[in-house]
Amino acid sequence: MTGRTFLDVGCGSGLFSLAALRMGARVRSFDYDPDSVRAAEELRQEFAPHGDWSIQRASILDADFVQELDQADIVYSWGVLHHTGNLWAAMEATCGLVAPGGKLYLSIYNDQGTESRIWMSVKRRYNTSGDVTRRLLIAGSLLYLGRHYPLSVARRLARRVRGSATGTLPRRRGMSRSHDLVDWVGGYPFEVAAPEQIFSFCRERGFELRYLKTCKGGIGCNEFLFTRGSTNGG
Numbered sequence: 001m002t003g004r005t006f007l008d009v010g011c012g013s014g015l016f017s018l019a020a021l022r023m024g025a026r027v028r029s030f031d032y033d034p035d036s037v038r039a040a041e042e043l044r045q046e047f048a049p050h051g052d053w054s055i056q057r058a059s060i061l062d063a064d065f066v067q068e069l070d071q072a073d074i075v076y077s078w079g080v081l082h083h084t085g086n087l088w089a090a091m092e093a094t095c096g097l098v099a100p101g102g103k104l105y106l107s108i109y110n111d112q113g114t115e116s117r118i119w120m121s122v123k124r125r126y127n128t129s130g131d132v133t134r135r136l137l138i139a140g141s142l143l144y145l146g147r148h149y150p151l152s153v154a155r156r157l158a159r160r161v162r163g164s165a166t167g168t169l170p171r172r173r174g175m176s177r178s179h180d181l182v183d184w185v186g187g188y189p190f191e192v193a194a195p196e197q198i199f200s201f202c203r204e205r206g207f208e209l210r211y212l213k214t215c216k217g218g219i220g221c222n223e224f225l226f227t228r229g230s231t232n233g234g
């Protein structure tokens, strides 16, 4: 990574940008959400105040902004493009930001067919509903997601009914379980793609798949590492 340019598309809290910086990359990050940008700026202030790291508020769907960006050696976008409201336009813009010979790392929600369509309508409903419907959607989603672990779900529901804070405690890594559930049910816009769709889209643009980690057909993201051909045409 030393000396390479690293572009973090939808950087969120900036954690991955910080990791790239610590590995020696020159980092440019942007995110559409002002709170995420603030979080990334705080992270930079605390852990890398003098690092070669710029952070901006911008959208990957903003063609004027994207046109101004330099292509990067490594373009990284974890769990972002399916939340933009236009996955394929975001994919097109992101692919165009990879320098010839560079790497593209993507993580995109898996297409589970009917199940994904149902989640899409649950998420849309959650975002247009009041408090009572939201609670019902959260409880229903918990029951569905935990259907193979009935005892643990029963304990969690009982805690929710009692208003206990246990489920809101941070885990060793990442969000609390309760925050994670709201993040999933409320995470909208939401789009999905089958691994072969991402593969074909990138191959048509001159990318070669180097590594693939699927979520085994289940819920969650498939992760892809591509390299771009050494000329801009592929």
Ligand SMILES: C[S@@+](CC[C@H](N)C(=O)[O-])C[C@H]1O[C@@H](n2cnc3c(N)ncnc32)[C@H](O)[C@@H]1O
Binding pocket: 009, 010, 011, 012, 013, 014, 015, 016, 030, 031, 032, 033, 036, 058, 059, 060, 061, 077, 078, 079, 080, 081, 083, 084
């Ligand atoms: C699930 S978070 C992932 C954040 C980060 N990549 C990570 O892995 O921690 C999705 C991020 O995509 C950002 N996002 C959504 N639409 C975007 C857009 N059009 N342009 C840039 N970022 C966007 C959100 O604001 C959010 O921070």
